[in-house]
Amino acid sequence: MATEQSEAGTTDPIIVRARDDFRWESVPVLAYKETGRHFRNITRQILFDGDPALPVQWRYFEIADGGHSTLERHDHLHVVMIIRGVGQALVGDRVLDVGLHDVVRIPAMTWHQFRATAGAPLGFLCVVHIERDRPILPDDAAIAELRANPRVAEFIRL
Numbered sequence: 001m002a003t004e005q006s007e008a009g010t011t012d013p014i015i016v017r018a019r020d021d022f023r024w025e026s027v028p029v030l031a032y033k034e035t036g037r038h039f040r041n042i043t044r045q046i047l048f049d050g051d052p053a054l055p056v057q058w059r060y061f062e063i064a065d066g067g068h069s070t071l072e073r074h075d076h077l078h079v080v081m082i083i084r085g086v087g088q089a090l091v092g093d094r095v096l097d098v099g100l101h102d103v104v105r106i107p108a109m110t111w112h113q114f115r116a117t118a119g120a121p122l123g124f125l126c127v128v129h130i131e132r133d134r135p136i137l138p139d140d141a142a143i144a145e146l147r148a149n150p151r152v153a154e155f156i157r158l
C-alpha cells in the first residue's frame with residue numbers, strides 16, 4: 001500500500017508558538033498537494049508530524065475565499081475541526097454547513113470535499129494516521145453516481 005511521506009522535518013518541539021493570522025513559528029506554509037489540479041486556493045501547515053508513540057499527523061489547512069479541496073476518498077480516516085470561518089463539506093451524500101469548532105469525522109472510503117463560503121477563508125485542523133493510503137479521485141462512473149443526487153451535483157467541484 002502506498003504511503004505518503006511526511007515532510008515537515010521538525011525537531012519535535014515542545015511548543016509550536018502561534019503567530020498572527022493562523023500561522024505558526026517555524027512551520028512552513030506548504031502547497032496543499034504537490035501534484036494535481038482538482039483543488040483550488042489551499043495551503044497546508046504541519047503542526048505535528050507524528051511520533052512512534054502517537055503516529056498521527058496534525059495539519060492546518062486553509063481554503064481561501066471561493067476555494068475548495070480535492071473531491072476524493074480513501075481508506076484512512078480524517079477528523080477535522082473548523083477553527084476559522086465557515087463553509088460547507090460534502091461527506092458521503094450529505095452536504096453540511098460547517099462553522100467554528102464543528103468537528104467532522106470522515107469515514108473510510110467516503111467521498112469528501114470542503115469549500116469555503118464566498119467572502120471568507122475556511123480553516124481547519126485535520127488529523128490523519130502517519131501511514132495512510134493515497135486518495136482516490138472519482139472516475140466517470142463515480143462522478144455520474146455522485147451527480148445523481150442533485151444537491152451533491154450542485155456542490156461538487158472537479
Ligand code: MN
Pocket residue numbers: 072073074078112135
Ligand atoms: Mn481526504
